[in-house]
Amino acid sequence: MDLSVSASRSGDTTRLSLTGEVDLSTVDALQEEIAASVEAEDVASLIIDLSGVTFxxxxxxxxxxxxxxxxxxxxxxxxxxxxxxxxREVLNITGVWEHLAGRP
Structure with a gap:
C-alpha cells in the first residue's frame, strides 16, 4: 500500500494526515512534506496525524x-x-512515542 499525505492549515499550525504505510519505499515523500512544512516561515506548529497509518x-x-x-x-x-x-505499539516499544507526542 502506498502512503498518502494530506496537509491542512489552521492559523499557524499545519496538520499532515498520513494514510497507508510508511516504509523505505514511501519515506522520502514523508520527509519532503515534513521539511517543507517546518521550513515554511508562516508555520509555528506541525502536527503529524498517524490515525490512518497501518504500518x-x-x-x-x-x-x-x-x-x-x-x-x-x-x-x-x-x-x-x-x-x-x-x-502505536512500535513507537512505544522503541521508546520514541513520548518524545514524538510530547512537548520539546
Whole structure:
C-alpha cells in the first residue's frame, strides 16, 4: 500500500494526515512534506496525524525523529498524534512515542 499525505492549515499550525504505510519505499515523500512544512516561515506548529497509518518501519521512525529535530532547531512545535494499533505499539516499544507526542 502506498502512503498518502494530506496537509491542512489552521492559523499557524499545519496538520499532515498520513494514510497507508510508511516504509523505505514511501519515506522520502514523508520527509519532503515534513521539511517543507517546518521550513515554511508562516508555520509555528506541525502536527503529524498517524490515525490512518497501518504500518511504520524504522525508516518511518527515523523520518519522524528527523522532523522533530528540524522543528526543534527552528524553535517550532512538532507533535505526532493518533497512532493506533501496531503503529502505536512500535513507537512505544522503541521508546520514541513520548518524545514524538510530547512537548520539546
Amino acid at each position: 511504520l518501519d524504522s525508516s518511518g521512525i527515523s523520518a519522524l525523529l528527523k522532523g522533530r529535530r528540524l522543528a526543534d532547531d527552528r524553535q517550532k512545535t512538532f507533535r505526532v498524534e493518533a497512532a493506533r494499533d501496531m503503529v
